[in-house]
Structures are given as C-alpha cells and as structure tokens.
C-alpha cells in the first residue's frame with residue numbers, strides 16, 4: 001500500500017482481545033497481530049505517553065491504548081505486543097481493580113493490583129480511566145471532582161504508578177462549557193496533562209488541546225479495509 005494518509009498523531013483505542021471471538025468491543029488475536037504488523041510495515045512508529053509528555057514524537061507516531069484493564073489485555077494481547085515490541089497504554093477504572101466490568105452487558109474479569117504491576121513492568125504504561133467508570137457527560141462538576149480525586153487516592157493507596165494521563169469513560173465530557181472547564185481544571189490540579197476522548201480523528205501536531213486528544217475506535221466487526229481507512233484518514237475519507 002502506498003501511504004496517502006493525514007499527518008499527525010494516531011491513537012488506537014482497543015478494549016477486549018479474545019483468542020477467537022469478535023464483536024464491536026472485542027478483536028481477536030489474529031486481527032490484532034495483523035493490524036500491528038501492517039502499521040509497522042507502513043513505517044508507523046509506536047510511541048508512548050512518556051514520549052508524548054516529553055514532546056519527542058517520532059515522524060509517524062501511533063499510540064496503542066487498551067481501555068478498562070481487562071485480564072485479557074494481560075493474557076491475550078500482551079504476548080502479541082511483546083513479540084512485535086509494541087508498547088501500549090492501559091486505562092484503569094480504579095473502583096473496579098480486581099473485579100469485573102460491571103458496566104458491560106457481558107462483564108469480564110479485570111486485572112488486580114498484582115496483574116497491573118506485572119503489566120507495568122513489561123512495556124505497558126498505566127493511566128487513569130476515572131474511578132467509577134461513569135460517563136462524565138452526565139455528571140456535575142462536584143461529581144466529576146469527587147470521582148477524579150477518588151481515582152488518584154486509590155492509585156496511591158494501592159501503590160501503583162500511573163502516567164499523568166486520563167481516558168474519559170465512553171469518551172464522554174460535559175457539554176456545558178463551564179462544567180467542562182471545571183473538569184479540565186480538576187484534571188490539571190490532579191496533575192493530569194493528557195486526556196483522551198474518542199472522536200475518531202487523526203490528531204494534528206502540535207496538539208490543539210492536550211485534554212481533548214482523539215482516539216480511533218478499533219472494532220472487531222469491521223473489515224481490514226475499514227481499519228486501514230480509519231488509520232489513514234480518521235472519520236473523514
């Protein structure tokens with residue numbers, strides 16, 4: 001394939017990885033491997049939150065992220081990522097550590113503290129995904145403040161280390177400008193300097209707003225062509 005896409009930062013958003021089955025929020029291991037190999041063959045360079053925070057991105061940066069800290073990120077995705085030397089970020093909803101994704105239609109086991117530690121020492125960066133995994137679009141400023149603070153307190157209490165980065169559950173942020181400004185102020189007060197929504201666009205560099213970074217939703221029910229097109233152009237093609 002001759003490259004024809006937009007310039008900028010691509011952030012891939014994965015959820016579950018399965019040995020076999022697929023659906024909107026689940027890719028199977030063969031699909032994950034094919035996608036990562038294709039990115040590498042197209043001369044994309046896998047980057048990290050640390051690089052992004054330092055402002056030292058490669059020429060064609062791609063950041064791989066996994067939401068929700070499913071056990072399958074550790075058991076199914078990690079071997080593929082390790083074999084291809086691809087770093088990744090895991091966004092952790094702190095109230096659910098060691099439990100299940102109670103918000104899912106089909107709740108799946110989530111990593112416990114020991115599993116998160118094992119992952120963090122193995123090419124993954126941990127980052128925040130709220131405390132209760134509620135959609136910030138429907139919360140008041142006070143509720144958002146309480147949730148973000150609870151999340152930070154929990155991380156500290158468990159002795160985990162996270163990057164100063166945050167993924168909004170469901171990609172949701174308050175529509176009301178004042179509430180959104182308060183949310184951003186809360187995040188900054190808690191030391192968060194990068195925050196990720198969905199949006200399905202390639203991010204122009206330098207980033208217009210580091211608390212509104214867009215991610216490309218990678219689904220298990222799309223063709224490989226749809227994946228390539230999304231990576232190349234984002235939502236518009």
Ligand SMILES: [Zn+2]
Nearest residue numbers: 067068169170
């Ligand atoms: Zn989530």
